[in-house]
Amino acid sequence: MKRLLKKDELEKMVADLMENYDVIAPVLKEELIAFQPITRTDQILWDYPNSLKPVKEFFLPPREVLFRFKQGKAEPMSPAPKKRLIWGSRPCDARSLLLLDKVFLDETKDIYYFEKRENTLLIGLSCSDPQESCFCTSFGSGPHSKEGLDLLMTHLKDGTFVVESNSPRGEELVKGRGRVVNTKDEERQEKVKEEAEGKIERALQPDSFLEKLVNGFGSPYWDKACLQCISCGICRYLCPTCHCFDIADEDSERVRFWDACSFPNFTKMTSGENPRHTKRERFKQWYNHKFNYFKQNHGVFLCVGCGRCLRSCPVKIDFREVLDRIPAQTASPGGKG
Amino acid sequence: MENIYLPHPAIIKEIIQETKDVKTLTLTFEDEGLQKNFAYLPGQFVEFSIGGVGEAPFCLASSPTRPGYIQCTTKKAGKVTQAIHDLEVGDRVGIRGPYGNSFLLEGLKGKNLVLVGGGIGLAPLRSLIQYVLDEKDDYGKIVIIYGAKTTEDLVYKKELEEWGKSPGVELVLTVDPGGEDKEWKGEIGLVPSILEKVNPSPDKRMLITCGPPIMIKFVLFTAAKMGYQPKQIVTTLERKMKCGLGKCGRCNIGRTYICQDGPVFTYKQLEDLGADYLA
Ligand SMILES: Cc1cc2nc3c(=O)[nH]c(=O)nc-3n(C[C@H](O)[C@H](O)[C@H](O)COP(=O)(O)OP(=O)(O)OC[C@H]3O[C@@H](n4cnc5c(N)ncnc54)[C@H](O)[C@@H]3O)c2cc1C
Ligand code: SF4
Ligand code: SF4
Ligand code: FES
Numbered sequence: 001m002k003r004l005l006k007k008d009e010l011e012k013m014v015a016d017l018m019e020n021y022d023v024i025a026p027v028l029k030e031e032l033i034a035f036q037p038i039t040r041t042d043q044i045l046w047d048y049p050n051s052l053k054p055v056k057e058f059f060l061p062p063r064e065v066l067f068r069f070k071q072g073k074a075e076p077m078s079p080a081p082k083k084r085l086i087w088g089s090r091p092c093d094a095r096s097l098l099l100l101d102k103v104f105l106d107e108t109k110d111i112y113y114f115e116k117r118e119n120t121l122l123i124g125l126s127c128s129d130p131q132e133s134c135f136c137t138s139f140g141s142g143p144h145s146k147e148g149l150d151l152l153m154t155h156l157k158d159g160t161f162v163v164e165s166n167s168p169r170g171e172e173l174v175k176g177r178g179r180v181v182n183t184k185d186e187e188r189q190e191k192v193k194e195e196a197e198g199k200i201e202r203a204l205q206p207d208s209f210l211e212k213l214v215n216g217f218g219s220p221y222w223d224k225a226c227l228q229c230i231s232c233g234i235c236r237y238l239c240p241t242c243h244c245f246d247i248a249d250e251d252s253e254r255v256r257f258w259d260a261c262s263f264p265n266f267t268k269m270t271s272g273e274n275p276r277h278t279k280r281e282r283f284k285q286w287y288n289h290k291f292n293y294f295k296q297n298h299g300v301f302l303c304v305g306c307g308r309c310l311r312s313c314p315v316k317i318d319f320r321e322v323l324d325r326i327p328a329q330t331a332s333p334g335g336k337g
Numbered sequence: 338m339e340n341i342y343l344p345h346p347a348i349i350k351e352i353i354q355e356t357k358d359v360k361t362l363t364l365t366f367e368d369e370g371l372q373k374n375f376a377y378l379p380g381q382f383v384e385f386s387i388g389g390v391g392e393a394p395f396c397l398a399s400s401p402t403r404p405g406y407i408q409c410t411t412k413k414a415g416k417v418t419q420a421i422h423d424l425e426v427g428d429r430v431g432i433r434g435p436y437g438n439s440f441l442l443e444g445l446k447g448k449n450l451v452l453v454g455g456g457i458g459l460a461p462l463r464s465l466i467q468y469v470l471d472e473k474d475d476y477g478k479i480v481i482i483y484g485a486k487t488t489e490d491l492v493y494k495k496e497l498e499e500w501g502k503s504p505g506v507e508l509v510l511t512v513d514p515g516g517e518d519k520e521w522k523g524e525i526g527l528v529p530s531i532l533e534k535v536n537p538s539p540d541k542r543m544l545i546t547c548g549p550p551i552m553i554k555f556v557l558f559t560a561a562k563m564g565y566q567p568k569q570i571v572t573t574l575e576r577k578m579k580c581g582l583g584k585c586g587r588c589n590i591g592r593t594y595i596c597q598d599g600p601v602f603t604y605k606q607l608e609d610l611g612a613d614y615l616a
Contacts, residue, residue: 066342069388072429074344108582111340217611244586247342247579249391254342259585266587269577270414273550275590293592 001171002164004185005178010153010161011041013177017085021121024058025087026051035086044087046155049131050306054240055086055093059100059116060258062237066112066247067254074254076111084116088125092134092304094148095141096240097122102298103243112256121169124149128157128192130199133307135320138204141304143196154189162189204320206291206301212326213292217284221327226283228315233260235309235319236286241302261285287323341582344386344431345371349424350406355492358413359457360422361398364432365406375435377401378442379464380573380601383434384581385409385421393417394578396600397435398460400467407432410460410492436581437600440465440545441571444603449477451537453556455528455548456485459492461573462547470503480507480537484528487516509535529555532563539564545571557604567605574600574607 005013014023018039025038026045033051035058038044067074097117104113127134127143136142146152150170154162162181165171181189216222236242237258244266246259259266262282268274276282294302310318351363366372377397386392399408413422424430440461450469454462462481469476481500485491491510501508510523511531517523524531528548537544544565546556553572560570576588576595588595590610602610 067344067388072388072431073346074386074388074431076340076343103584106583108341108584109338110342110584111338114338243584245579246585247392249389252389254386254388254392259587261586267577269575270418275576288591289586289589293589296592 001174002162002181002186002189003174003178004181005153005161005163005174007046007159007161009178010163011044013173014041014044014087017173021083021085023085023087024055035089038087046088046125047129049129050090050092050127050134050308052308052312053238054096054306054308055089056096056100056240056243058084058086058120059097059113060104060243060245062258064112064256065253066256069249069252069254082119084120085123086120087123088153089122089149090127090306091124091143091145091147091149091152092127092136092141092306093240094122094124095136095139095145095304096306098148099241099294099298099300099302099304100243102300121150121173122148123170123173124152126152126154126193126196128155128196130196131307131311132201133311134200134305135202135204135307136305137197137200138202138206139301139303139305143200144193154192156185156188156192160185162186202320204305206295206303209287209291209301209323209326210295212323212328213288215328216326217288219327221325222280222284225322225325226280228317229262229279229283230315231262231279231282232314233262234312234314235317236260236262238308238312240304240306240308241290261289287319291323342433342580344384344388344392344433346429347407347432349426349428349430352424352426355410355494356490358422359410359490359492360413361408361410361492362421362424363399363406363408364430366432367429372405375407377407377435378439379468380439380441380461381435381437382461382581382600383407383409383432383436384578385411385417386431386433387417387420387424388431390420391417392431392579393421394436394581394596396461396464396573398463400464400471402468402471410457410463412457434581436596438598440601441603442468444571445469445543445545446475447477447541449479449537449540449542451480451482451532451542451544453528453532453544453546453548454481454483455552456490457492458546458548458552459483460547462545463493463496465545466500470500470506473505477541478505478507480509480535482509482511482528482532482535484511484513484524484526484531485516486513488512488518488521490516507535527555528552529559532556533559536563539566539569543569543571547573550575557607561604565604567608568603570604571601572604572607574602576600 104110146166290302346367347364353361395409579585583594
């Protein structure tokens with residue numbers, strides 16, 4: 001169901017929802033755009049390029065206590081947060097959660113992730129101004145995609161928004177607010193959508209990445225391609241789909257932390273042996289995980305095209321170019337490792 | 338919903354000092370129901386946890402054919418293993434698992450076996466040996482070749498004697514040159530060369546090996562030279578592991594997660610995995 005709401009009606013809606021939900025929304029924080037819990041609706045940004053950090057952290061926090069030990073017994077931390085609502089998430093970030101679901105909600109469900117997912121409603125805001133570094137349309141998403149969202153809001157640029165429900169929970173939130181859209185509203189929505197999609201200039205061919213990665217696994221190309229990378233891990237941490245973690249004990253707590261495949265310790269064993277002992281291997285792992293292994297294991301690429309990795313890389317590595325330049329060559333024996 | 342990271346409380350029942358830096362711990366789960374229902378197979382591993390110190394993966398060195406307890410054999414190597422070595426009988430630890438695949442027991446059924454172990458790599462093989470000895474009718478003749486650096490480094494010393502005396506079992510022990518002492522009656526030489534010397538025929542046989550990566554590498558080559566087909570050779574791989582559940586992302590070789598799809602592989606599968614499988 002689609003409804004048309006004015007901005008003040010949406011603000012009223014948020015204010016009402018704040019009574020029952022912790023509302024997380026994009027705000028300006030020290031000149032950066034960040035999702036964080038809000039207390040007033042006037043904190044919300046309504047027009048913004050995507051946030052620096054994805055909403056991943058609300059489901060897989062950078063640091064999360066799993067257990068507290070008492071007399072050697074592990075007591076699970078109650079994973080369930082208060083009912084939450086993420087307001088204004090971009091469609092690419094919503095899609096990233098569907099990809100993380102494949103890891104954390106497979107047959108061995110991760111209860112910490114599961115409860116946060118269950119307790120969180122996702123209200124999306126269509127992108128009207130995709131950046132030069134965005135390419136969500138190449139990865140099955142789009143600036144107006146509803147996938148993974150409970151509601152999608154699309155600004156018609158005159159202070160009114162088409163609000164489209166995409167789940168029963170979403171429908172419940174918007175029921176009775178504003179008015180039902182008419183054909184004219186829908187036409188305008190379509191136009192905004194086409195305009196936005198038109199701004200995404202570069203279309204990638206992810207299937208060609210897969211092929212190149214498989215065939216070029218043993219290529220000397222990687223010796224040079226990795227040189228520029230300083231292994232800082234920023235691309236991994238800021239990526240909405242990177243999910244690797246470490247588990248370690250701090251005093252009497254067992255804690256899960258984000259980890260990254262760019263660090264030597266990620267795979268280094270106590271014996272000193274390290275299966276990915278050079279930067280080349282670690283650099284390659286990221287590309288292969290996203291555009292090769294995950295695709296083979298789950299049928300989709302582990303990327304939503306948000307562009308954060310290339311916007312934030314301190315040495316300006318553009319992964320699209322790294323992948324594009326893999327030379328086509330025949331597979332070397334054992335080239336799948 | 339089950340909490341997949343929850344370590345289940347277990348009590349140390351016995352500690353056997355195998356060598357200077359290797360101990361075998363016998364554990365039972367505090368929850369009797371869990372102890373009864375804890376089903377596992379040789380080749381699988383657990384995450385062993387000491388609250389406030391950390392977790393580390395160890396293979397199950399005991400066999401499900403001997404219920405009532407589980408055993409792990411651990412070598413002192415770092416933080417968690419040091420803490421494990423400081424434990425005393427009666428202490429409480431945490432166990433979650435079992436994880437991973439197993440020694441492909443169906444594929445071993447009806448076959449002759451040669452088990453080739455080095456150092457503490459005998460631990461997972463011990464599980465298999467006990468299993469096979471307890472289910473003797475399902476398997477053919479067994480050759481066990483086991484080596485360590487020195488006589489002091491051999492684990493399961495008492496049990497080795499028992500195995501040697503079991504009908505249908507040929508036990509060959511070896512130590513690296515210089516590792517022998519006056520009483521030593523076994524072989525002297527590296528495990529792969531002793532394997533070649535004993536020369537168990539590949540006819541209707543499976544070869545299962547576990548030990549340091551360098552030993553495994555040479556055992557694989559030697560076995561291939563002796564006429565073993567890649568699908569007749571089985572080994573276990575070691576990787577850094579944290580979750581054991583295919584989520585933390587670090588133990589993969591290519592698209593294969595060793596914690597779930599392994600740690601046991603045939604040589605044939607390893608060849609398909611790619612070049613860098615042995616660290
Ligand atoms: C499937 C499997 C089975 C194993 N079976 C045995 C066994 O039966 N007996 C035995 O003595 N050892 C075994 N190991 C090796 C053992 O896990 C490491 O020696 C141990 O993790 C070292 O932990 P630490 O805290 O003492 O070392 P530290 O170097 O202080 O800490 C390293 C931490 O990294 C993590 N880690 C996970 N996997 C490894 C790994 N493979 N190597 C190093 N660190 C790792 C652990 O959380 C560990 O606490 C096995 C490893 C694997 C992967
Ligand atoms: S790989 Fe880059 S573009 Fe793709 S989802 Fe991650 S940060 Fe976004
Ligand atoms: S952000 Fe750039 S430099 Fe840092 S690890 Fe990623 S690719 Fe390398
Ligand atoms: S140990 Fe975490 S993915 Fe294998």
